[in-house]
Amino acid sequence: MASSNQLRNETLCLVRSICRTLRTQMKGKVSESPMFEVIRQTVRQNKVTDQRICRAPNELRYLGETYRTYLDSGEKYRQLLNKYYGKSERSVEQTAEMMGFKLPEKH
DSSP: OOOHHHHHHHHHHHHHHHHHHHHHHOSSOGGGSHHHHHHHHHHHHTOOOSSOOOSOTTHHHHHHHHHHHHHHHHHHHHHHHHHHSOSSOOOHHHHHHHHTOOOOOOO
């Protein structure tokens, strides 16, 4: 089982990672966003103390990694949508190039 100090360091790294992801997706300060407040409250609720032990030692890490995956997936989705969503009519050549194909040369 991991020590309480090691769990604290893992939690801190995970929260920083989530904040980096949020920073790339948001305008303004991350610390002022409602999402950051939810993260902060969740970490405090699952804090291991002498008087209270969190429900499962890995629960907070699992929750954080799930949230980070959700944020990363949302960002990838937006990037794909911007890249492939029809902005206007494309020619056959543009579509083939976008998909990584080469058309036969015309003579």
